[in-house]
Amino acid sequence: xxxxxxxxxxxxxxxxxxxxxxxxxHGSGGILTHRLLDTxxxxxxxxxxxxxxxxxxxxxFDGPVAFTTDSYVVTPIFFPGGNIGExxxxxxxxxxxxCGAIPEYLSLSFILEEGLRxxxxxxxxxxxxxxxxxxxxxxxxxxxxxxxxxxxxxxxINTTGLGRIHPKASIHANRARPGDVVLISGSVANHGVAxxxxxxxxEFETTITSDTQPIHKPVLNLLDELGGDVxxxxxxxxxxxxxxxxxxAIQSGYGVEIIQKDIPVxxxxxxxxxxxxxxPLYVANEGIFISVxxxxxxxxxxxxLQRFDPASSIIGRVVADHPKQVVLHSRIGGKRIVxxxxxxxxxxxx
Amino acid sequence: xxxxxxxxxxxVAQQLLEDIxxxxxxxxxxxxxxxxxxxxxxxxxxxxxxxxxxxxVHGPGCPVxxxxxxxxxxxxxxxQKPNVILCSFGDMLRVPGTKKSLLEVKAEGADVRMVxxxxxxxxxxxxxxxxxxxFFAVGFETTAPANALSVIQAAKQGIRNYSILTSHVxxxxxxxxxxxxxxxxxxxxxxxxxxxxxxxxxxxxxxASKYHVPIVVxxxxxxxxxQGIYMAVKQLEQGEAKVENQYIRYVQREGNxxxxxxxxxxxxxxxxxxxxxxxxxxxxxxxxxxxxxxDARNKFxxxxxTAEDHTTCIAGEIxxxxxxxxxxxxxxxxxxxxxxxxxxxxxxxxxxxAYYHFxxxxxxxx
Numbered sequence: 001x002x003x004x005x006x007x008x009x010x011x012x013x014x015x016x017x018x019x020x021x022x023x024x025x026h027g028s029g030g031i032l033t034h035r036l037l038d039t040x041x042x043x044x045x046x047x048x049x050x051x052x053x054x055x056x057x058x059x060x061f062d063g064p065v066a067f068t069t070d071s072y073v074v075t076p077i078f079f080p081g082g083n084i085g086e087x088x089x090x091x092x093x094x095x096x097x098x099c100g101a102i103p104e105y106l107s108l109s110f111i112l113e114e115g116l117r118x119x120x121x122x123x124x125x126x127x128x129x130x131x132x133x134x135x136x137x138x139x140x141x142x143x144x145x146x147x148x149x150x151x152x153x154x155x156x157i158n159t160t161g162l163g164r165i166h167p168k169a170s171i172h173a174n175r176a177r178p179g180d181v182v183l184i185s186g187s188v189a190n191h192g193v194a195x196x197x198x199x200x201x202x203e204f205e206t207t208i209t210s211d212t213q214p215i216h217k218p219v220l221n222l223l224d225e226l227g228g229d230v231x232x233x234x235x236x237x238x239x240x241x242x243x244x245x246x247x248x249a250i251q252s253g254y255g256v257e258i259i260q261k262d263i264p265v266x267x268x269x270x271x272x273x274x275x276x277x278x279x280p281l282y283v284a285n286e287g288i289f290i291s292v293x294x295x296x297x298x299x300x301x302x303x304x305l306q307r308f309d310p311a312s313s314i315i316g317r318v319v320a321d322h323p324k325q326v327v328l329h330s331r332i333g334g335k336r337i338v339x340x341x342x343x344x345x346x347x348x349x350x
Numbered sequence: 351x352x353x354x355x356x357x358x359x360x361x362v363a364q365q366l367l368e369d370i371x372x373x374x375x376x377x378x379x380x381x382x383x384x385x386x387x388x389x390x391x392x393x394x395x396x397x398x399x400x401x402x403x404x405x406x407v408h409g410p411g412c413p414v415x416x417x418x419x420x421x422x423x424x425x426x427x428x429x430q431k432p433n434v435i436l437c438s439f440g441d442m443l444r445v446p447g448t449k450k451s452l453l454e455v456k457a458e459g460a461d462v463r464m465v466x467x468x469x470x471x472x473x474x475x476x477x478x479x480x481x482x483x484x485f486f487a488v489g490f491e492t493t494a495p496a497n498a499l500s501v502i503q504a505a506k507q508g509i510r511n512y513s514i515l516t517s518h519v520x521x522x523x524x525x526x527x528x529x530x531x532x533x534x535x536x537x538x539x540x541x542x543x544x545x546x547x548x549x550x551x552x553x554x555x556x557x558a559s560k561y562h563v564p565i566v567v568x569x570x571x572x573x574x575x576x577q578g579i580y581m582a583v584k585q586l587e588q589g590e591a592k593v594e595n596q597y598i599r600y601v602q603r604e605g606n607x608x609x610x611x612x613x614x615x616x617x618x619x620x621x622x623x624x625x626x627x628x629x630x631x632x633x634x635x636x637x638x639x640x641x642x643x644x645d646a647r648n649k650f651x652x653x654x655x656t657a658e659d660h661t662t663c664i665a666g667e668i669x670x671x672x673x674x675x676x677x678x679x680x681x682x683x684x685x686x687x688x689x690x691x692x693x694x695x696x697x698x699x700x701x702x703x704a705y706y707h708f709x710x711x712x713x714x715x716x
Contacts, residue, residue, distance in 0.1 A: 331394075
């Protein structure tokens with residue numbers, strides 16, 4: 001595969017370091033580690049808490065706090081619309097938002113593979129900085145380890161997020177009731193298709209980009225304005241929209257019905273999915289969320305979401321029929337069950 | 351989306367349904383040949399929209415489903431050889447062989463790669479001259495031209511470390527096998543649009559007249575399928591039995607002559623075993639003598655195993671249209687896509703898997 005293009009213009013140029021690649025020494029805890037951290041990580045991500053360089057950050061909270069963690073192993077690490085670093089920051093921010101929390105702090109842990117090019121690591125770090133600044137959520141503690149060549153895949157990242165629960169939030173699938181509406185905050189399947197478009201052996205030309213972005217702002221707006229009428233929030237990452245809706249149906253004990261024509265899919269994504277034999281409902285997203293809102297507030301909820309992304313849409317509702325199952329009303333007026341996938345979605349032969 | 355949304359138009363679909371209802375006077379059983387059509391019928395909820403007189407049964411046209419278990423064992427055996435990179439289309443990876451699937455041996459360390467085209471496998475062979483690259487060439491007439499082309503290209507470029515493991519099957523002999531079964535319920539066929547894009551439909555004329563069945567070459571979108579059903583029912587109601595072409599935007603009577611020439615260059619007709627059905631004479635293609643160097647069976651001296659399917663699986667009866675997935679006592683209970691007992695449950699195009707994914711509720715609460 002070709003070298004990754006640097007998608008971010010480096011305002012801070014690559015610092016002068018006496019190495020071009022990550023070596024085992026960078027994880028030894030010795031001089032090399034310190035040089036990498038001081039000139040690199042701390043320098044780029046600096047903030048008051050991180051600069052303390054304690055073994056951990058000391059934080060203060062009043063009231064309930066959401067606490068979430070996630071690991072990022074995406075390949076390739078650079079893809080149209082972002083890189084693994086942005087994904088790792090936005091991912092944990094979004095998980096906090098899905099708990100009804102205000103994202104406040106992140107931890108950041110790298111597992112680097114020996115031989116990772118320094119400019120690639122830099123690009124990832126800058127992606128992290130960009131995402132963290134854009135969301136206003138600082139990285140306050142972290143760790144860096146290096147594994148032997150062949151024992152990793154360039155870079156793995158773990159982030160953990162902490163944030164206070166929004167005072168009006170009460171998010172749980174078991175609060176959903178028949179009649180509640182199901183909304184989506186943007187068009188589906190962009191991230192998964194963007195990743196596939198650059199996977200080795202599968203490269204195809206497209207302008208589809210990953211939707212990786214923080215989604216806490218629309219969520220906090222929903223909570224500010226609608227409070228307890230927002231009952232369920234979840235981001236359809238792995239497994240896509242179909243999986244989240246099934247989780248909603250199973251956890252609430254009610255049925256979910258969705259209207260195929262109301263599910264926003266961009267024409268390019270739809271075309272790519274047709275070509276690859278994939279169902280967009282099962283493709284991963286990294287910058288949208290599904291919400292369940294009371295019927296009375298459905299129009300207001302849609303208005304709020306559309307302020308952030310005009311593609312937002314009401315895609316269905318919670319129903320008393322077919323408990324624990326998701327039924328899709330097809331474009332031509334037919335009905336079918338939308339089930340969970342038994343494994344990875346595999347492209348069909350013909 | 352152009353060329354798609356027109357064929358998914360709700361008002362056109364409704365009109366076709368009305369048309370079908372207006373002409374049907376008695377019960378008919380139609381078989382769609384291709385797994386892609388089965389998938390689309392179920393995915394779009396068409397089966398439940400049809401008038402009760404019309405029963406759709408689901409034919410043997412899922413390449414994953416009809417690949418015999420011993421050929422999957424052969425692919426797995428190849429993947430275990432040192433220096434072999436085994437390439438396959440995605441949906442073959444999960445199909446269980448006698449003991450394991452290709453996904454499982456991949457997890458254990460075998461070099462198994464998913465590709466979208468056999469030409470990618472040729473490229474891999476070129477990039478890895480010290481490895482043997484084998485492409486698992488599965489499919490109907492649809493995938494044959496690209497598979498043949500990969501062999502021709504490898505030969506032209508002098509690439510010796512490339513070969514294909516074939517499991518190619520042909521539609522017309524399978525249709526004849528179904529029709530010659532005295533217990534068959536099939537009154538008419540929707541022939542597979544993509545197969546006919548390559549092969550044309552001259553070869554269906556003798557079948558239509560010999561067995562007196564209407565055959566309508568049909569596409570895959572909801573409107574295609576409803577129109578194909580309408581055309582087949584109309585023939586049945588009028589006592590006709592001819593070959594008609596619904597999929598005119600792609601299919602010509604002669605087929606794709608260039609593609610057919612490519613197939614003829616590399617493949618020779620052979621007897622072929624169909625999983626769940628048995629051996630059908632002249633129903634497959636294998637690499638001919640000219641290109642024997644590119645035939646993985648020849649290159650690696652593979653010994654054909656005699657592994658057989660789970661004996662309680664009624665795949666044969668389902669693929670011949672005698673039974674429906676719900677008629678099977680194992681359906682959704684001891685046989686699921688995660689742990690399939692037999693072939694129609696393994697690929698999303700298989701009749702059982704399609705029913706399982708999209709109409710689970712009725713099946714389990716029936």
